Every structure is written in C-alpha cells, then in structure tokens.
Amino acid sequence: MELIKAKNYEDMSRKAAEIIAGLVREKPDCVLGLATGSTPVGTYKELIKMYEAGEADFSKVKTANLDEYVGLSGEDKRSYRYFMNDMLFDHINIDKKNTFIPDGLNRDEKGECERYEKILKSLGDADLQILGLGLNGHIGFNEPSDHFPKATHCVRLERSTIDANKRFFSSEDEVPKEAYTMGIGTIMRSRKILLLVSGEGKADILSRVLSGKVTPAVPASILQFHPNVTVIADEAALKLSEL
Ligand code: F6R
Numbered sequence: 001m002e003l004i005k006a007k008n009y010e011d012m013s014r015k016a017a018e019i020i021a022g023l024v025r026e027k028p029d030c031v032l033g034l035a036t037g038s039t040p041v042g043t044y045k046e047l048i049k050m051y052e053a054g055e056a057d058f059s060k061v062k063t064a065n066l067d068e069y070v071g072l073s074g075e076d077k078r079s080y081r082y083f084m085n086d087m088l089f090d091h092i093n094i095d096k097k098n099t100f101i102p103d104g105l106n107r108d109e110k111g112e113c114e115r116y117e118k119i120l121k122s123l124g125d126a127d128l129q130i131l132g133l134g135l136n137g138h139i140g141f142n143e144p145s146d147h148f149p150k151a152t153h154c155v156r157l158e159r160s161t162i163d164a165n166k167r168f169f170s171s172e173d174e175v176p177k178e179a180y181t182m183g184i185g186t187i188m189r190s191r192k193i194l195l196l197v198s199g200e201g202k203a204d205i206l207s208r209v210l211s212g213k214v215t216p217a218v219p220a221s222i223l224q225f226h227p228n229v230t231v232i233a234d235e236a237a238l239k240l241s242e243l
Contacts, residue, residue, distance in 0.1 A: 001210065001229045005238060009198045012234045013042030016130070016196055019230065020047060021056040023128050023192075029060040033129030033187070034088075035140075036065065036080040039196045040130055044088040051092040058094040062123055065101040066131075066140035066187075069176035070154060072104040078168050079104055102152065102180035112180055113152040120152070120186055129190035133197050136160045137205050137218035141181035145216045150185030154178055184222055193226055197233040203240040206233060210241050 006012035020043070023030055034040070050056040065080060074081035081101045089099055100119050106112040131139050136158055142149055143158045156178055157165075166172045187193070197206050209220040210231070216222075223229050233241075 001224065001226075001231055003210070003243065004230060004232045006198075006232055006234045008234050008236075009042055012196060012198050012232050013040075013046050015232050016040070016043040016194060017046030017050060019194060019232075020128065020130070021050050024056050024058065024061060027127060028057060029062070030127040031123050031125075032061060032063045033126035033182075033190055034063050034065050034084065035130050035132045035196075036067070036083045036087075037132045039132035039198055041087060043130070043196065047088065048091040056092075058092045061094055062098040063094070063100065064120055064123055064126065064182070065099075067179050067181040068102040068104040070104055070107070070109075070178040070180060071176045074101075074104075078174075104176075104180070109154040109180075113154060116152045116180065116182075120182065126190040127192065129187055129193045131187070131193060131195045131220070131223075133195060133202055133205060133209065133220055134161060135164055135201065135205055137209060137220045139184070139187060139195075139220045139223075141179040142184050142187075142219045144219060148184040148216050148219065148222055151183040152180060152186070153183060154180055184219060188222065188226055190226075191228065193223060193229045195220070195223060195229060195231045195233075197231065197237040199234070200236040200239060202233075202237045206237050207240040207242070 068080045072079035102116045141155050162175045166175050169175050214221045
C-alpha cells in the first residue's frame with residue numbers, strides 16, 4: 001500500500017481530488033466508485049472547484065456508490081442518493097443517468113442486490129474506488145464478520161456504525177438498521193483504490209488496517225492484498241501507525 005501523509009483534513013481532500021481529477025483527465029469515460037460520509041466531503045468540494053475552474057470534465061464519467069440505507073428514498077435528505085446529488089452531482093456536469101446507487105426503497109432484498117450487481121457488472125470494474133474507513137474497520141457497509149462478502153448484499157448495521165451515523169438523524173431510533181452495500185469482492189476488483197482517513201478517532205483502526213492481521217474481523221485489512229491501494233491519511237489519523 002502506498003501511503004500519502006497529509007497535514008490535515010483539507011490537505012487530504014486536496015490530494016485526493018488531484019488524483020481523481022488526474023484520472024478523469026487521462027480517461028474521460030472512467031468509472032468511479034464513490035463513498036459518502038464525512039470523509040470525502042472536502043474532496044468533493046475540491047472537485048467542484050476544479051470543475052468550475054474548467055480543470056475537470058465529468059460529462060462522460062460513470063459512478064457507482066458503495067451503499068445506501070434500506071428504507072430511505074433518494075429524496076430523503078438522509079439518504080446517500082440525496083447526499084451525492086447535494087455534495088457533488090448537482091454541482092458538476094455529470095449526467096445523473098450515469099450515476100448509480102442501490103435503491104433503498106426496494107424492500108425486495110434479493111431482487112435489489114441482483115439488480116445492483118447487474119449494474120456493476122455492466123459498468124465493469126471501477127477504475128478508481130474511493131473509500132472511507134469505519135471506526136470498526138468497515139469499508140462500504142461491510143461490517144466485521146467471519147468472512148469477506150463477495151457481492152452486493154443487505155447488512156444489519158453494527159451498533160458502533162449506528163452510533164457513528166446517528167449525528168445525521170434527529171434520534172437514534174430513526175437511523176436505518178440495514179443497508180445495501182457493494183461486496184468486498186467487487187471493491188477488490190477495482191483497478192485502483194483510494195482510502196481516505198482523517199482524525200485521531202480513526203488512529204487505532206487505521207494502524208490495524210495498515211499493519212495488523214488480514215482478517216474479516218477488520219474488513220479493510222483485506223486492502224493489504226490489493227496491488228494498487230493509495231492511503232491518504234492526515235497526521236492525526238496516523239498517530240498510532242508505525243511507519
Ligand atoms: C460510506 C461508507 C462508509 C464510510 C465510513 C466512514 O459510503 O461506505 O464505509 O466511508 O463509515 O464514515 P465517515 O467518513 O463519516 O467517518
């Protein structure tokens with residue numbers, strides 16, 4: 001794994017956006033795997049600035065997001081579809097028809113997972129997959145487990161994930177308890193992976209991901225086996241990592 005040390009969140013975001021924009025320039029019809037959550041917000045802001053400055057053209061780019069809460073519609077402000085429109089897609093020249101996210105309103109679990117898998121297959125392996133890191137080591141919503149799930153599936157969210165995400169909801173009861181997520185197998189087939197990590201709160205889990213045992217109990221540890229991973233982490237997140 002290549003490690004890029006960033007000073008702080010802003011520096012991490014700029015460095016990540018430069019890599020993404022570089023790929024978009026090199027391959028205008030690339031497939032990007034995208035993440036939600038707090039971590040990539042600054043990166044998306046930088047990409048919007050680059051688009052506004054005429055430095056990045058997203059007209060041919062296709063995107064597939066990692067996950068979506070079960071039970072929320074794309075119009076719900078707390079859904080990941082809404083987040084992506086609001087944080088990125090509404091502000092760049094991407095064709096929304098080329099942006100894909102699981103459908104949280106489809107309660108037919110098997111049917112929705114199969115539908116999303118078909119979309120991912122038709123897009124082909126992502127040229128670049130952006131990942132945030134959960135406090136429990138999850139990537140997408142692949143929670144700690146006894147195996148690495150291959151394909152899109154429906155997960156029950158762990159208590160620590162519900163706790164971490166309740167800040168976006170008015171009460172804990174409102175946090176959906178299930179989500180659709182891309183599988184680890186699909187993530188691992190991406191040509192390149194960019195793992196973004198910021199803040200002291202992630203220092204312990206990041207050190208385990210970078211140099212601990214590879215185990216489904218720490219899902220992101222599998223990234224040690226991927227041939228092309230770049231980790232961009234800030235000083236606070238790297239506090240406990242021996243480099
Ligand atoms: C989001 C996702 C999650 C987050 C992770 C970190 O699409 O798949 O794995 O990346 O929970 O979340 P933040 O960035 O809010 O700390």
